[in-house]
Structures are given as C-alpha cells and as structure tokens.
Amino acid sequence: MAGGPGSGKGTQCEKVVAKYGYTHLSSGDLLRAEVASGSERGKQLQAIMQKGELVPLDTVLDMIKDAMIAKADVSKGYLIDGYPREVKQGEEFEKKIGAPSLLLYIDAKSETMVSRLMKRGETSGRADDNEETIKKRLDLYYKATEPVIAFYEGRGIVRKINSELAVDDVFAEVSKAIDALK
Ligand SMILES: Nc1ncnc2c1ncn2[C@H]1C[C@H](O)[C@@H](COP(=O)(O)OP(=O)(O)O)O1
Numbered sequence: 542m543a544g545g546p547g548s549g550k551g552t553q554c555e556k557v558v559a560k561y562g563y564t565h566l567s568s569g570d571l572l573r574a575e576v577a578s579g580s581e582r583g584k585q586l587q588a589i590m591q592k593g594e595l596v597p598l599d600t601v602l603d604m605i606k607d608a609m610i611a612k613a614d615v616s617k618g619y620l621i622d623g624y625p626r627e628v629k630q631g632e633e634f635e636k637k638i639g640a641p642s643l644l645l646y647i648d649a650k651s652e653t654m655v656s657r658l659m660k661r662g663e664t665s666g667r668a669d670d671n672e673e674t675i676k677k678r679l680d681l682y683y684k685a686t687e688p689v690i691a692f693y694e695g696r697g698i699v700r701k702i703n704s705e706l707a708v709d710d711v712f713a714e715v716s717k718a719i720d721a722l723k
C-alpha cells in the first residue's frame with residue numbers, strides 16, 4: 542500500500558487486516574519500534590526520521606524481511622504499508638524478497654494530508670507530526686515516492702483509491718481491488 546503521509550494508509554491497512562487476515566508490515570512501525578527499544582541503531586534512526594528523511598535502504602529492507610520470515614508459517618499473505626518509498630527500494634525488494642501482486646495507491650490531496658496529519662499530531666505523540674516535518678515529508682513523497690507508483694504502473698498492478706472519501710467508502714474501494722485478485 543502506497544500513498545502520501547496522512548493519506549490514510551495505516552487506517553486502511555488496519556481494516557484490510559481485520560477483513561482478510563493478512564500480515565501487516567508497516568516500515569514506519571518497525572522503525573519506530575526500533576527507536577522505542579532505545580538501541581544504538583534506534584537512536585540513529587530517530588535522528589533521521591525527526592528530520593523527515595529516508596533511513597538507509599538496507600536497514601528498512603532487512604527489518605521487513607526479518608518480520609516476513611518470522612510470520613512465514615502462519616501468514617495468509619502480506620500487506621506492506623509505506624514501502625517502497627523510492628524506486629530503488631522497490632527494485633531491491635524484488636531482488637531480495639519478490640514481486641508484489643497489487644499496489645494500492647491511497648490518493649489524497651496535499652491539503653487533505655496536511656490537515657489530517659496536524660490533527661493526528663494532537664494525539665499521536667509522533668515526533669514527525671509537526672508542521673515543519675510534515676512539509677518535508679510531503680516534499681519527499683512527491684519527489685521520491687510518486688515515481689514508485691509509476692514504476693509499478695508499468696507492471697499493471699496499481700489500483701488507485703480515492704482517499705478523499707470517508708474511511709468506510711475508501712475501504713469499499715480497497716476491498717474491491719483486493720477481491721479482484723482472487
Ligand atoms: N478517509 C479518511 N477520512 C478522514 N480522516 C482520515 C481518513 N483516513 C485516515 N484519516 C485520519 C486518521 C489519522 O488521524 C490521519 C492519518 O491517517 P493514517 O492512516 O495514519 O495515514 P498514513 O498511515 O497514510 O500516514 O487521518
């Protein structure tokens with residue numbers, strides 16, 4: 542699942558997991574868990590994330606791979622949230638793990654994303670939900686992540702979802718795209 546910060550990926554992923562039972566992997570959550578552990582690697586990651594930058598490619602990919610392997614026995618499939626963030630990450634993912642079967646592109650306007658993130662920031666406790674970092678994350682999204690969508694469009698696996706709608710209406714579109722896989 543791809544989309545800008547605050548587009549609603551986390552919200553939709555939670556609903557997909559509840560309905561389809563896929564294993565949910567959020568690169569952001571994995572990284573934040575590492576930060577919370579207080580490890581040396583976590584401290585370095587926190588500094589990068591606080592600036593709104595992307596953490597090194599191999600770090601994220603290794604964390605995703607480890608998490609996938611840990612669930613390999615019981616998983617009905619994997620739902621990856623917020624990765625790849627740049628085309629190179631997508632290429633590395635295919636080399637080390639495999640090709641995805643569907644890219645759900647959760648699309649919202651930048652004003653919508655900013656206002657959702659500002660609101661989320663009131664309660665999320667996330668160091669990157671502040672006005673300055675939000676701006677940087679959006680810039681980076683348009684520069685680095687949007688090309689990822691074009692990359693997968695070339696493979697015919699992108700389904701664009703209008704995330705300006707209410708959560709349940711967005712989810713109806715998401716469900717349709719997943720059901721079409723079967
Ligand atoms: N369709 C929708 N309508 C209104 N608010 C939404 C929404 N989808 C998500 N939100 C809210 C929930 C969060 O407070 C905020 C960001 O959503 P999120 O799921 O955390 O986004 P992401 O994981 O893409 O950064 O917006």
Ligand SMILES: [Mg+2]
Pocket residue numbers: 550551569623
């Ligand atoms: Mg999220």
